[in-house]
Amino acid sequence: MKPAAGILYGVGLGPGDPELMTLKAARLLSQADVVSYFCKAPQKGHAYTIVSTIIRDDHKQLPLVYPVTTQYPVDDPRYETQLHDFYEEAAQAIAQYLKKGENVALVAVGDPFFYGSFMHMYHRLSGKFTCEVIPGITSMSGCWTNARTPITWGDDVLTVLPGTMDKQQLTKRLKNTDAAVIMKLGSNFPAVREALMVAGLHDRAIYIEYGTMANERILPLSQKTDDEAPYFSLIIVAGQGRRL
Numbered sequence: 001m002k003p004a005a006g007i008l009y010g011v012g013l014g015p016g017d018p019e020l021m022t023l024k025a026a027r028l029l030s031q032a033d034v035v036s037y038f039c040k041a042p043q044k045g046h047a048y049t050i051v052s053t054i055i056r057d058d059h060k061q062l063p064l065v066y067p068v069t070t071q072y073p074v075d076d077p078r079y080e081t082q083l084h085d086f087y088e089e090a091a092q093a094i095a096q097y098l099k100k101g102e103n104v105a106l107v108a109v110g111d112p113f114f115y116g117s118f119m120h121m122y123h124r125l126s127g128k129f130t131c132e133v134i135p136g137i138t139s140m141s142g143c144w145t146n147a148r149t150p151i152t153w154g155d156d157v158l159t160v161l162p163g164t165m166d167k168q169q170l171t172k173r174l175k176n177t178d179a180a181v182i183m184k185l186g187s188n189f190p191a192v193r194e195a196l197m198v199a200g201l202h203d204r205a206i207y208i209e210y211g212t213m214a215n216e217r218i219l220p221l222s223q224k225t226d227d228e229a230p231y232f233s234l235i236i237v238a239g240q241g242r243r244l
């Protein structure tokens with residue numbers, strides 16, 4: 001008899017500190033047959049690092065290794081095609097285990113439904129298999145907490161922006177909000193800093209890298225003199241709304 005198909009769990013791990021994982025995430029991870037994670041070779045990635053204390057020898061591991069995409073600019077159609085093909089293959093690799101009746105926990109830094117690669121698997125597999133999603137504390141939440149910075153007061157509007165946006169668009173959005181989070185800094189960092197200056201928010205901005213992780217660094221943006229920012233960094237600008 002064919003075994004009942006396994007379940008795909010999208011497991012949010014929180015921003016980095018393993019203690020910020022939910023009890024449900026930890027339980028499902030320890031019960032899963034297969035633990036899967038996205039990574040860039042040769043590293044195993046931050047999601048793997050967060051779960052490394054939970055993974056046991058009897059867990060099967062399924063690393064989903066991103067292709068090297070640096071040869072094409074992000075707006076080149078070949079960049080998208082390459083990633084599309086990669087996600088197709090990754091979904092097929094996960095499906096092989098699910099078809100055998102094995103449960104797969106695909107882990108995600110932060111929340112799986114918030115700018116997560118998991119979403120590309122959910123989109124491909126949720127119509128064919130049972131998929132459950134375990135929410136996680138987002139990186140921005142971990143970052144503003146560790147920066148001891150309440151982010152929205154009263155009726156403040158919070159805007160979350162990817163640093164990959166065109167600088168003019170970014171500036172326009174920043175001028176039009178009370179509070180902001182800018183994610184995906186990396187090589188976009190200098191342009192993001194300029195946009196914050198033009199929008200008049202630079203002096204209120206706080207830079208955080210590797211928030212809640214062992215190598216966390218938090219400083220006012222005005223004190224950051226270099227142009228380097230790792231991928232795992234973001235900027236927050238707190239609102240100045242009603243304080244009663």
Ligand SMILES: C[S@@+](CC[C@H](N)C(=O)[O-])C[C@H]1O[C@@H](n2cnc3c(N)ncnc32)[C@H](O)[C@@H]1O
Nearest residue numbers: 110111114115138139183184210211231232233
């Ligand atoms: C693909 S998104 C993933 C977001 C994640 N799913 C979440 O819920 O926050 C990656 C971006 O999240 C941010 N990020 C994730 N973890 C972070 C951390 N521990 N500290 C600072 N930024 C982080 C960075 O801006 C990074 O470029």
